[in-house]
Amino acid sequence: MEKITYNFEYGKKLKVCFIGAGMHAYRNVYPTFQYAPVDLAAICDKDEQRAVAYARQFGARATYANHLEMxxxxxxxxxxxxxxxxxxxxxxxxxxxxxxxxxxxxxWMEKPTAATVREVEELMAVSRETGRFVMTGLKKIFFPAIEKAKQIIGSPEFGRPSSFYIRYPQDMAPFAERADLRNCFSFLDHIYHPASVIHYLMGKIGRFSYEWEPHNGGSVTTMRFLSGAVGVLHMTAGESGTSPLERLEVVGEGANVVVDNGVKVTYYRKANRPAYGRSSSFLVDDDQAPLSWEPEFLLGQLYNKNIFYLGYVPEVLHFCESVLAGRPPEKGTLADSLEIVKLFEAYRTHPEGTLITLNEA
Ligand SMILES: NC(=O)c1ccc[n+]([C@@H]2O[C@H](COP(=O)([O-])OP(=O)(O)OC[C@H]3O[C@@H](n4cnc5c(N)ncnc54)[C@H](O)[C@@H]3O)[C@@H](O)[C@H]2O)c1
Structure with missing residues (x-):
């Protein structure tokens, strides 16, 4: 398990600037710098008073209202x-x-990287030309629970991942309205979340189709991955505001893993079903029993702070360590964003009930 270094303990730090003094950054991104090799030199926001307040709070030395000047x-x-x-x-x-x-x-940029395939490809071209890289904060693929699921499904005991399910509460506007990007604001803002997990765990989507319901704008998408596995994305628009948002499951060969609410992992290891009609107990032997993990929320630990279990510190660390080592990040890459934005664009350009090819086999 990785041990965390506090900011003041790092010998070598990156000189970093920040564009944006908004709400999410205040809650979840600036606070990660407590645990990253970062020297926050300056903050820029169009509202310079905000930049000044954030600089005071988070220890930046200078503020700007214009990013080019910074x-x-x-x-x-x-x-x-x-x-x-x-x-x-x-x-x-x-x-x-x-x-x-x-x-x-x-x-390092927050999701969404961009709204169109063309824009991501342009960013890729500039990244190649300048020799500098772009990482998007795809926080969900840095959740310790999702990383654990990835490790489990990659193990020989699990077998080949064969099918997959993920739920996420998101609506889509009627198809005729999706051409106007303004009607896709919330969808664009959120599609990076489930889509990054789908891509991380299951790889590229070959083809997919979806059905859409008009009451809440919810949908069910079925997909076939290039790996041969199949999957479902259930966008549960209309669910209660008190409901956990997410659940996912991957089935292998005689084994499956479930991640509930982003923090609870249950690994149903390969096990024989107790003899049908004869077994008096459901408690299988210990070497076949399911494994289950969830955090305790009592101690003043790092792992039960949301900036850790929601992946914010891990994603910032991955970026900083990549820059310090002079190599591109392996996660949150522009190639990852390209697959996500291809899916987003396909929903905007194809009506429900059609079969859509995203990547040729
Ligand atoms: N990963 C997550 O969990 C998560 C959660 C919430 C929001 N987000 C993302 O975070 C981003 C910000 O969301 P928010 O709700 O904090 O927005 P916000 O509107 O509160 O903050 C944006 C800030 O950027 C500043 N800004 C815009 N253009 C600028 C420019 N050219 N130069 C300098 N400053 C500029 C604005 O003045 C504003 O202060 C969005 O991309 C959103 O999708 C991610």
Whole structure:
């Protein structure tokens, strides 16, 4: 298990700038720097009073209202971008990321990376030209529970992952309205969450189709992966606000794993079903029994802070360690974002009930 180093204990740190002094960044991104090799040099927000307040709170030395001026003056190693949306629905961070790459710094950006396949491909081209990389904060693939599921399904005992299910509460506008990006704001904002998990655990989607219901805008998508496995994405729009959001399950060969509510992992290991009609107990031998993990929430531990179990610190650490080592990140790559945005674009351009090819076998 990885041991965490506190910010002040690091010998070598990255010189970092931050674009965006908004709500999510305050709650979940700046606080990760307590545990990362980061020297926060400057913060930029169009609202400079906000930047000043954040600089005071999180220890930055300078503030700016213009990111180009900040990049020119500060010459950072890396820049974190946590901004929002243009009025027409486009993602503000996409263009900002290009500016940062061109200024010679690496980029960590919040999802969504971009709203279209073309924009992600353009970002890939600028990244190649400048030799600087872009990592998107796909937090869910850094959840310790999802990483555990990935490790389990990759083990020989689990067998080949054969089928998959994930639920996520999200609606989609009627098909005719999806051409206008403004009607897809919430869908774009959230599709990166379940889609990043699907891609991380199951690989590329070959083809898919979906059915959509008009009352809540919920949907059920069935997909075949290039691996040959099959999967379901259940977008549970209309569920109660008190319900846990997510559940996923992967079935292997004689084994399956379930992740509930992002923190509870149950591994049903290969086991024989107790003799039908004859077994008086459901308690199988210990070497076949299911394994189950969930955090305790009593001690003042790091693992039960949301910035750890929701993947925020791990994703920032992955980025910082990659930059310090001079190698591109392995997770949250532009190639990952491309698969996600291909799926998003396909929902926008194909009506329910059609069979859509995303990647040729
Ligand atoms: N991963 C997660 O769990 C999670 C959760 C919530 C939000 N988010 C993402 O975080 C991002 C921000 O969301 P939010 O709700 O905090 O938004 P917000 O509107 O509160 O913050 C955005 C900030 O960016 C600033 N900004 C925009 N363009 C700028 C520019 N060119 N230069 C300088 N500053 C600029 C704005 O002034 C604002 O202060 C979104 O991409 C959202 O999808 C992720």
């Amino acid at each position: 990049l020119e003056r500060e010459r950072p190693d890396a820049v974190f971008i946590v901004t929002s949306y243009h009025p027409d629905g486009r993602v503000q961070a996409t263009e900002l990321a290009k500016d940062v790459l061109k200024a010679g710094a690496h980029v």
